[in-house]
Amino acid sequence: MITDLIQGNPHFNYNPFGGLSDKELNGILLPKFDLKDIANQLRTTPSTVIEFVGKKGRGKTSHLRMLSYELPEAALFLLDDKSTVAEIEQSESSILLIDSIHHISVLDRKKLFKLPKAILFTTHWSKRIELFCANQALKSYSFKGIDIKNLKRIIENRITQAIPQGQPFTLNADYLDRMISKHGDHYRGIINELYHQFQQ
Amino acid sequence: MSALNATYDFKGVETNYKLGTPIDFILTIRPRENIDFKTLTCQIIAETRGLLPRTNETVSDFNIVINDTLRNGQIYEFPVTLKNNHSVTYNGVSVSKSLVLQTIEVRSDKVSFLDKVKKVFVEPVPLISRSITFETNPSDYKVVESTYKLKSKFGSGCLKLLSYFFTFLLMGYLAMTFFYPSEAKKIWVKLPEHSLGFLIGAVLLVVLIVLMIHFILEWKVGKSTIRLFNTEGDQFEVSVHNEKDWEHSAELNVSFKVVEVVEDDRGTSTTYHRKPIHQSLSIPIKTPRNGSKVAFSFPDFSIPRPGEIPNTTFIPTISVEKITKLFGIRNYTTIIEIVQLEAKKMSGNYDR
Numbered sequence: 432m433i434t435d436l437i438q439g440n441p442h443f444n445y446n447p448f449g450g451l452s453d454k455e456l457n458g459i460l461l462p463k464f465d466l467k468d469i470a471n472q473l474r475t476t477p478s479t480v481i482e483f484v485g486k487k488g489r490g491k492t493s494h495l496r497m498l499s500y501e502l503p504e505a506a507l508f509l510l511d512d513k514s515t516v517a518e519i520e521q522s523e524s525s526i527l528l529i530d531s532i533h534h535i536s537v538l539d540r541k542k543l544f545k546l547p548k549a550i551l552f553t554t555h556w557s558k559r560i561e562l563f564c565a566n567q568a569l570k571s572y573s574f575k576g577i578d579i580k581n582l583k584r585i586i587e588n589r590i591t592q593a594i595p596q597g598q599p600f601t602l603n604a605d606y607l608d609r610m611i612s613k614h615g616d617h618y619r620g621i622i623n624e625l626y627h628q629f630q631q
Numbered sequence: 632m633s634a635l636n637a638t639y640d641f642k643g644v645e646t647n648y649k650l651g652t653p654i655d656f657i658l659t660i661r662p663r664e665n666i667d668f669k670t671l672t673c674q675i676i677a678e679t680r681g682l683l684p685r686t687n688e689t690v691s692d693f694n695i696v697i698n699d700t701l702r703n704g705q706i707y708e709f710p711v712t713l714k715n716n717h718s719v720t721y722n723g724v725s726v727s728k729s730l731v732l733q734t735i736e737v738r739s740d741k742v743s744f745l746d747k748v749k750k751v752f753v754e755p756v757p758l759i760s761r762s763i764t765f766e767t768n769p770s771d772y773k774v775v776e777s778t779y780k781l782k783s784k785f786g787s788g789c790l791k792l793l794s795y796f797f798t799f800l801l802m803g804y805l806a807m808t809f810f811y812p813s814e815a816k817k818i819w820v821k822l823p824e825h826s827l828g829f830l831i832g833a834v835l836l837v838v839l840i841v842l843m844i845h846f847i848l849e850w851k852v853g854k855s856t857i858r859l860f861n862t863e864g865d866q867f868e869v870s871v872h873n874e875k876d877w878e879h880s881a882e883l884n885v886s887f888k889v890v891e892v893v894e895d896d897r898g899t900s901t902t903y904h905r906k907p908i909h910q911s912l913s914i915p916i917k918t919p920r921n922g923s924k925v926a927f928s929f930p931d932f933s934i935p936r937p938g939e940i941p942n943t944t945f946i947p948t949i950s951v952e953k954i955t956k957l958f959g960i961r962n963y964t965t966i967i968e969i970v971q972l973e974a975k976k977m978s979g980n981y982d983r
Contacts, residue, residue, distance in 0.1 A: 446727070449680040450897055452687070492898045511896065531899045553899045619898065623682060630724060 433628040436607070437590065439600035447586075447593035448626035453496055459588040460493055461581050464572055470501040472570070473526045473549040480544060480567050481551040482558055485574030488619030491553040492530050494574075498551070499528055510534040516543060525549060532558070541565050577616035579607055585618075586625070634671075634736045637662040637701070639759035642708075644732060647764050650771075650933070653714045654763075658695065658734060660707045668697035670737040671758070673711045677718045681726030682895045682904050683942050690718045690730065694737070719933035720764040724906035725893040726943050728935065733760035765933070772929040774859040774867040781855040781951055793841060800834070852879055857949055862926065869949055870924045877919040884952040886913040887927040889934065894942040908934075908945070913952070 434440075451459060472479055483491040492509075499507040505526035508519055516539035519527060525548050532540060532552040540558070544550065544565040552558075562569040583602055590600060614620040642657040658673060674692035679685065691713045701707055713732070721728040735755045807815040853874030860868045869885060877883070889909040895902040909930040916923045934945050 445678075445680050445729070450682060450684040450895075452685045455685065487898055487900050487902075509896075511901075533899075555899060626682060627724070 433625065433631075436586075436603050436625070436628075437600055438603060439598070441590065441594040441598040441600045443590075443593050443629075444595070445593055446626055446629045447589040448622050448629055453500070455592060456493060456496060457500060458592060459585060460490070460497055461584055461588075462494060462497065463490065463574065464494070466494070466498050466501050469498060469551070469572075473502065473505070473551060477525065477549060478547055478567070479549045479570065480562060481549075481570045481572065483551070483553045483572050483574060484555070484557045486555060486617070488617045489574035490618055491574050495528055495530050495551070495553055502526055502528070516540075519543060520546070527551070529553070537561065575616060577611055577618060579604070579611060582607055582611070582618070582621070589622075634666060634668065634758055635756075636664050637666060637758075639734060641732065641759065641761055644761060644763065646762075647766060648715070649768050650719055650765050651714075651716050653712055654732070655710070655712050658709045658711055658759075660701060660709070662701045662703050662705065662707075664703050665700055667700050668736075670697065671695045671709075671734055672737050673713060673732070673734050675713055675715055675718075675763075676731045676733060677728055678731065679726065679728050679940055681723070682893050682897075682902075683726060684897060686941060690715050715765055717936065718765060718939060719767055719935055721933060721935050721940070723891045723908055723943075725891060725895075725904040726940055728940055730763055730765055731760050732763050733757035767933040770865055772865065772934075773861050776859055776861060778856050778858050778872075779949070781857060793838060796837065797834075852953075855951070855953075857951065865929050865931075866926045867929065868924050868926045870922050871916065871919060871951065872921045873919075876921050880919050880953055882954045883916040883919045883923075884913040884954070885916065885925045886950050886952075887911040888948055888950070889930060890946045890948060892944045892946060894944075896942065 469481065472481065483494060485491055495507070499505060504524060505528050506519075506522040506524035507528045508514070508522075508530065510529065510531045511534060514534050516535045519529065519535075520543070527543075527546075527548055527550045529550065529552040532554050533556075535543070540561060541564065544562060544567050557569075557571060559569055559571070583604065586602060586607070590602075594600070610621045610624070614624070638661045640659045642659055644654065644656045648654060654675075658671070660668075672692050672694050675690040677688050677690050679687075693711050693713050695709045695711070715730070718728070718730060720730055735757050855871065855873045858870045858872065860870070862868050869887075871877075871883060871885070873880070887909075888907050888911065891904075891906050891908045893904040895904055909932075911927050914925040914927075916925060935943070937944065
């Protein structure tokens with residue numbers, strides 16, 4: 432029951448555990464890494480390649496979307512099954528932010544990594560070997576592990592956005608502990624379960 | 632001089648509307664000081680939330696051009712008509728869609744660079760907003776009257792069984808050769824000559840037996856179809872047909888459900904959330920004959936039209952559970968098609 436987690440009975444305008452717009456995301460996410468530093472690396476080192484690597488639901492895409500706010504001059508590509516490398520190559524931006532790079536083939540990726548552009552991409556599996564073959568250095572940021580304090584703050588931020596200002600509430604830390612025991616560091620798994628519990 | 636220094640009200644706005652019904656209301660403004668108004672926009676905003684990125688879209692809008700100073704203490708009334716032919720309110724399992732009637736101020740005067748930046752990052756604060764619901768009229772649902780083939784689940788069951796069998800065999804072989812190579816070698820040595828050939832032969836035999844059982848069952852039971860008909864009221868009928876007139880069937884249990892499928896592409900990989908949002912009771916047909924019919928009610932809530940909610944589809948399915956005289960229980964399913972009638976075009980002097 433969601434009332435076991437949220438104490439204080441606040442009035443919700445909507446389910447706080449659903450997907451967020453980019454605008455809402457900025458007020459909720461607690462960056463795991465210094466995004467300003469990553470943005471500077473991409474701005475100042477023309478051919479740098481950075482990967483956000485980690486399993487599903489650990490926050491790679493959220494960090495990428497947030498980084499695109501730090502880098503308004505960068506081109507953001509959220510790839511899917513129908514995406515082609517051509518649309519990325521056509522970009523005039525010197526910084527490319529690419530989500531789900533696995534949607535383009537190994538050969539196309541190799542071509543991409545050789546472009547004189549700064550590239551940051553998300554992936555489930557490290558592309559270290561591919562970068563080595565393309566004779567490029569790679570900086571890797573691993574999305575692993577969960578911090579209960581951060582999870583608590585993220586959930587508090589989500590709830591605060593979804594309720595009228597000034598309504599008090601507290602979160603049950605034991606409940607969050609149980610969620611972490613069940614889902615491990617699968618942050619989205621936890622949030623999705625809370626979403627369904629809230630819907631009931 | 633800000634538009635926020637006034638009290639706003641929607642006069643004549645209901646809470647619930649049927650899709651396609653125009654919303655006629657009066658926007659009243661009571662300024663608390665003299666305010667120069669340019670243009671106000673009344674709009675219906677649809678907001679989608681759930682296990683997908685949140686989206687906002689304007690369903691309908693109506694501009695009120697004022698270009699005048701509204702005086703402190705006076706009450707001003709502006710008639711408004713908005714129409715919504717497509718977006719329904721929906722509270723599903725993995726996604727929901729709410730509709731809000733709101734009024735915002737449109738500022739077309741000098742816009743600073745900062746204001747332009749703010750417009751990108753900050754949504755306009757409505758002067759007044761109210762949640763409203765739009766529902767489909769239940770009689771708007773219709774099935775597409777056609778014949779649908781029933782697919783047997785037995786075929787996919789056979790494939791699953793075979794894949795489990797081969798996976799188990801392969802895992803066992805790999806585990807033995809990797810962890811106990813000497814023991815594995817001893818076993819191979821102890822086996823008579825040509826045992827690998829026997830093993831492959833045995834595997835092929837299993838595959839053949841399973842496939843043969845499948846085809847014999849299919850042939851014996853015969854192909855089955857259903858036909859759909861619209862009836863009076865908020866129901867539709869399903870009639871069942873079988874090549875062999877259900878010769879080997881003791882009983883059929885027919886049920887209808889609608890599944891909500893949300894394609895969650897928020898992350899690096901895509902996840903599908905499949906949840907039933909409507910499920911009928913299972914209706915038995917005790918002694919089935921070709922043409923035997925059962926009736927189902929349409930859902931008593933609004934299902935959004937295809938494309939109305941991004942990344943979301945609704946799949947109506949008829950399941951027929953067949954209890955055979957010879958071979959026990961077998962399941963068949965088929966996906967059927969349900970359409971909604973377009974809302975009637977509105978008449979009147981609505982002119983925009």
